Each structure stands twice: as C-alpha cells, then as structure tokens.
Amino acid sequence: MVKNIRKLIEQVAKEKDLPERVVEYALKNAIAIAIKKDKRIRDNLDIEFTDEGIKVYIVRRKGKSKERFPLDISTEDVNRIAAYAAKEEFLSELERAERERGFLEYKELEGEIVTGIVRKVHENGDILVDLGKVEAVLPRREQIPGETYHVGDRLKALLIEVKKQHGEPRLILSRTHPLFLKRLLETEIPEVAEKEIEIKAVARIPGERAKVAVYAKDMKMDPVGIVVGLRGSRIQPISEELHGEKIDVVRWTEDEEEFIRRALSPAKPTAIRLIPEEERAEVAVPQDQLSLAIGKRGTNVKLAHRLTGWHIDVMSEEDFERLTELRESESGE
Structure with missing residues (x-):
C-alpha cells in the first residue's frame, strides 16, 4: 500500500508540477478527512507513511504542547479508507494545495506589478481579475477615477496585499x-x-x-x-x-528649501522661509503665479507637501513681506 502511495505522490507531483512534499501533505489531509468522516472523529489526526504501513494518530493539545495517541483502527480499515480518500478526497485537497502554492508565489510578489484579465465587474464597482493561477480583486477605492473596465480587458495593477480569508487566498490590487x-x-x-x-x-x-x-x-x-x-x-x-x-x-536635493522650490513647479517661488519646529514652510510667489502655485483645488501645493513632507503655506510676495515685518516688529518689542 505504502509503495503504491509513494508512486502516486511521484506521479501526481510530476503531472501537476508540484513539489512532492506538497502532494504528500494533500494526500495525508485527504486520508485524515476520510477517516474522521468514516469513524465520526472530531479530534485532529496525524497521518504517517512508514515502511510498516499507514500510521494514524489522534492529536490533542495540552497547554502549549500537543500529544499524539495511536488511533485504534485496523490495517484493513486504514487501507480501505486510504484507497477511498485517494480517489474521492485527494482531488479537492490537491486543489487546495495548488491554491496554497499560488498564495505563496503571489505573497512573494506583494508590492510588485501584475497583469491579468478582467473576469467580472461587480455591482459595487469591485473588479475580479484573473492572474492565471489565482484571482485577485481590484476594489473600487483602488481604481483611478474616470476609468471604466469591461470583461476581457487586460489590466495592469500593483499587488498591494496578499492574505488569507476563511482559509482561501485573497489578493488585493491597486492602481492608485x-x-x-x-x-x-x-x-x-x-x-x-x-x-x-x-x-x-x-x-x-x-x-x-x-x-x-x-x-x-x-x-x-x-x-x-x-x-x-x-x-x-x-x-x-x-x-x-x-x-x-x-x-x-x-x-x-538634500537642500530642503531648494527641494520645496522645485516641488512647487511650474510656479517659481521668490522667497521661502522654513519653520523646522513646525515642519512648515512659508513660500512667496508673484501675485500672478498664486493660483498656479496652489493649483486647481489645491492640487499643486498638496502634492508638493506629500513629496517633501513639509506643510507649505503659499502666499503673495506682498503678504510674505507684511508677515515678515509683523514678525520683526513683534520680536523687537
């Protein structure tokens, strides 16, 4: 029996392009599930393939450690159930093992770009993307505003998170x-x-x-x-x-003042005052460049802040001068 099992593991590993240890783990799980069903056992089981045959152990936790007890089951019963499991339970366990391999492969790709095909656009706007071995979700919040997607579209995105949910791999994508x-x-x-x-x-x-x-x-x-x-x-x-x-x-540039100046491009600041303790910069621009420096809906100054890490107060040259004079008069009192 064990020789046949070893041959089965080798054959399936070759056909599925899976490591033998992964196939063996799936088969042991399948046998354990089948024995639990047949004998109505609730405890966890450990399965071992030895030269003497298939050994089955009940596993019980005791504090932080676990103890194993040989299950009172005949060799004939074990062989019968194992033969059944190899046919009935093994395929589903193997599918799970393949998904697990996919999970581990994509876990290594976290933070990298992946390409897939749109398989479904959900009513809530989330998109199901086929990456080949596994599927991923591009949530609506991670989609670029104004973009539309259709089934069959090829899609490129960042794989931002790979996690397990209810034992299944869940991959989250982002384009934002x-x-x-x-x-x-x-x-x-x-x-x-x-x-x-x-x-x-x-x-x-x-x-x-x-x-x-x-x-x-x-x-x-x-x-x-x-x-x-x-x-x-x-x-x-x-x-x-x-x-x-x-x-x-x-x-x-390491020069923070100059970096802020460049970050506010296309506007051209004429003066910058850094307030390091507040991580804040006061920036003067010509009156006719004020809206350019701030940008539509504050876009330019927001991005400059995110890029540099400094809070940026943009003002006209006149207001900058008035503020300078006010500070000087206050310090002189």
Missing part, C-alpha cells in the same frame, strides 16, 4: 497607490531599472496629477530629462497607463 507609479517607472525607464537613477519620492492624486522626485549619483546625468524623455516620449506612455495623469518630474 504611489508605489504603482514608482514600479511603472522602474519597469519602463532602463536607467531607473539599472539604478543609475533613483526614485526618491512619489506623490499622486490618482487620475489628475503626480509629482516624482528623481536623483542621479552621477552629477553629469540629467535625471529629469532622462525620465521625461525627448518631448515627453518616456513619461507619456506612463501617463497614458494612468488614465492621462499628468506627471511632474523634479530633481531631488
């Missing part, structure tokens, strides 16, 4: 996460993939606008020009992948 944009840049820009250019920070308002801070150790390199490409040839396909999201690329 800042890391999705970073991974796209790493995929599409060779100099980023080869680490000649480093992505220091990414900030997004999905579907509207994003800001990316880039840095090159080689001071002769122009990281902004390389990432953007000639007439935007490199950044444009990435923007199109993100439903037309406008992407500003700025050069990162």
Whole structure:
C-alpha cells in the first residue's frame, strides 16, 4: 500500500508540477478527512507513511504542547479508507494545495506589478481579475477615477496585499497607490531599472496629477530629462497607463528649501522661509503665479507637501513681506 502511495505522490507531483512534499501533505489531509468522516472523529489526526504501513494518530493539545495517541483502527480499515480518500478526497485537497502554492508565489510578489484579465465587474464597482493561477480583486477605492473596465480587458495593477480569508487566498490590487507609479517607472525607464537613477519620492492624486522626485549619483546625468524623455516620449506612455495623469518630474536635493522650490513647479517661488519646529514652510510667489502655485483645488501645493513632507503655506510676495515685518516688529518689542 505504502509503495503504491509513494508512486502516486511521484506521479501526481510530476503531472501537476508540484513539489512532492506538497502532494504528500494533500494526500495525508485527504486520508485524515476520510477517516474522521468514516469513524465520526472530531479530534485532529496525524497521518504517517512508514515502511510498516499507514500510521494514524489522534492529536490533542495540552497547554502549549500537543500529544499524539495511536488511533485504534485496523490495517484493513486504514487501507480501505486510504484507497477511498485517494480517489474521492485527494482531488479537492490537491486543489487546495495548488491554491496554497499560488498564495505563496503571489505573497512573494506583494508590492510588485501584475497583469491579468478582467473576469467580472461587480455591482459595487469591485473588479475580479484573473492572474492565471489565482484571482485577485481590484476594489473600487483602488481604481483611478474616470476609468471604466469591461470583461476581457487586460489590466495592469500593483499587488498591494496578499492574505488569507476563511482559509482561501485573497489578493488585493491597486492602481492608485504611489508605489504603482514608482514600479511603472522602474519597469519602463532602463536607467531607473539599472539604478543609475533613483526614485526618491512619489506623490499622486490618482487620475489628475503626480509629482516624482528623481536623483542621479552621477552629477553629469540629467535625471529629469532622462525620465521625461525627448518631448515627453518616456513619461507619456506612463501617463497614458494612468488614465492621462499628468506627471511632474523634479530633481531631488538634500537642500530642503531648494527641494520645496522645485516641488512647487511650474510656479517659481521668490522667497521661502522654513519653520523646522513646525515642519512648515512659508513660500512667496508673484501675485500672478498664486493660483498656479496652489493649483486647481489645491492640487499643486498638496502634492508638493506629500513629496517633501513639509506643510507649505503659499502666499503673495506682498503678504510674505507684511508677515515678515509683523514678525520683526513683534520680536523687537
């Protein structure tokens, strides 16, 4: 019997392209389930394949440890039930083992880009995506506003979470996460993939606008020009992948004042005052650039804040001067 089981494990492992230990684990589970059903046992069972035959043990927990007791069952019964389990229970256990392997494979891909096919669009807007071996969900909250999806569409997204729910693998995708944009840049820009250019920070308002801070150790390199490409040839396909999201690329610097200045592009600040204890910066721009610096619905200043980590108060040059004079008069009292 055991020799036949070993042959079965080898054969199935080869056919299913699974490790033998995974197939053996699935078969042991199938036999344990079948014995529990046949003998109406509620306790957990351990199954062992030995030269003497199949050994069955009842497993009971005692505090933090567990104890095993041989189950009083005849060899004939074990062989009969095992033969039945190999036919009836084994396939479902094997499917579960294959799903488990899929879970472990995709767990390693957490934080990476995956590509799949849209299989279903739920009424609540969530999308079921077929990744090949497993299915994933692109929740509505992780979709770029304005995008529409249909069954059969090919979809690219960031795998942000792989977890188990009721024993089944559950994969969550995102197209709105800042890391999705970073991974796209790493995929599409060779100099980023080869680490000649480093992505220091990414900030997004999905579907509207994003800001990316880039840095090159080689001071002769122009990281902004390389990432953007000639007439935007490199950044444009990435923007199109993100439903037309406008992407500003700025050069990162350790000089925080200068970094804030660059982050507020296309506006051109004329003065910046840092208040480190509050992690706040007061920024002066010409009156005619005030709306440009703030951006539509505050987009530009919000993204500059997320990119730099500084709270940014944008004001006209006149208001900046008045505030400076007020502070000086207060300090002089």
